[in-house]
Amino acid sequence: METQGSLENHISALDIGNSLCIQMTLNTAIELDVFNIIAKSGPGSGAHLSSKEIVSQIPTTNPISAAKNLERILNLLSVNSFLSISLRPATANDKTVQEKTYGLTKNALCLVPNEDGVSLAPLIMTGSEMFTIQSLCKLKDSVLEPECSPFYKAHGEPYFEYISKKPEFIQLFEKLMIMRSYLYFDHKVLEAYRGFQELKELMDVGGGDGSSIAKIVSMYPHIHGINFNLPSIIDQAPKYQGVKYVKGDMFKSIPKTQSIMLKEVLHNWDDEHCKKILRNCWDALPKAGKVIVVEYFMIPEELIKNTPETMNSITADIMMMTLTSGGKQRTTAEIDHLAISVGFVETNIFPITHVTCVIEFLKRNIE
Incomplete structure (x- = not known):
């Protein structure tokens, strides 16, 4: 019978333990209208926005701190296949500094109203x-x-x-x-x-x-x-x-x-x-x-x-x-x-x- 040795080999319980955090993070993105903001910026899954660009369309008391916190939220959604990540130059003058931009995956498209106005x-x-x-x-x-x-x-x-x-x-x-x-x-x-x-x-x-x-x-x-x-x-x-x-x-x-x-x-x-x-x-x-x-x-x-x-x-x-x-x-x-x-x-x-x-x-x- 496996006991302690099984802990390092099985991560199912770890995944389940994190599931509520993932659900509430996803709910937060819906409440902040993140998926619709990205969808409105371009067709299909090709549109990508940075956290700063998304925050510019969200009422907040501190846009700089809000963008940093939102990026952490977007990172969790990306590793759970709700968003894709691409990199682009942060400024036109300095192409060595890059920033993350986020786009919708197939999993996220179902959270945006379709042609009949229905979503999940x-x-x-x-x-x-x-x-x-x-x-x-x-x-x-x-x-x-x-x-x-x-x-x-x-x-x-x-x-x-x-x-x-x-x-x-x-x-x-x-x-x-x-x-x-x-x-x-x-x-x-x-x-x-x-x-x-x-x-x-x-x-x-x-x-x-x-x-x-x-x-x-x-x-x-x-x-x-x-x-x-x-x-x-x-x-x-x-x-x-x-x-x-x-x-x-x-x-x-x-x-x-x-x-x-x-x-x-x-x-x-x-x-x-x-x-x-x-x-x-x-x-x-x-x-x-x-x-x-x-x-x-x-x-x-x-x-x-x-x-x-x-x-x-x-x-x-x-x-x-x-x-x-x-x-x-x-x-x-x-x-x-x-x-x-x-x-x-x-x-x-x-x-x-x-x-x-x-x-x-x-x-x-x-x-």
Whole structure:
């Protein structure tokens, strides 16, 4: 059995120990608008700026000291493949003195808004919020006191109640949801899943601002789209053509409808709450009705080490355990079990990617 000798041969723990510093440094660069400043200075990955040139576009009390500190931040990002470094003469008169300039790598380009105005920056920023980090510091309490979520332990109230009082974070959270929908729903689910074609009416239960059902209706204009959500969310939602807005609470009852979509809803809740939602869906549907479940980070039946998809799913599961009381990422078998327990008789699974799935629950067997 290896003991002390193994310390000098294994650096994995060292890398993990430094990961929070890297994440917060990356978040700092996003907050300072570093990546956008470089991107605006020239096309693609060819543009390079010095720390002084970047600081000239950032409000600071001391530009000289700020440029020195920023360079240290940029150096860390460069060795972690977020920036490239090149050298150029510091002055036109003295070409022997060179200064570092920094450009965007492929890893950094995803943090700059694309042609549709979407980037991965909200993902970094939401994960770097102090209340999230404080909750993760209480992760051990999920084992010591499993009745109480780490978030509740840290802040004294449930996650969604807490963030509802933080309008600035709500805006960031909405950007995160737009980003996730753009990546997984718009460019994965809508391209691969054809089950919407046969529908005449679809109610998006817990459908956020209505953008998802609006995209479905725009792609399939014959569908009568309904966005069903809490009054507080419906009142602030933008109005989309072809979408009807209905206020209510999915835990109390769901209006009668021909078919229902639950997009990233079930992972927020424990099994009993999920069963309550699905039971209300069952009651709302006609005999030939169905529920369409969309989940982005399903837990694979077999865990394969070091694949990005599996790591993202397992990490998402830990975040759900940290932030919510009972929320979790599930396997397709676990979701199927929830559906069967409330009366659905058939489950159809449509894998979109390794961890993104569309799952249909049928109220009766197709004859």
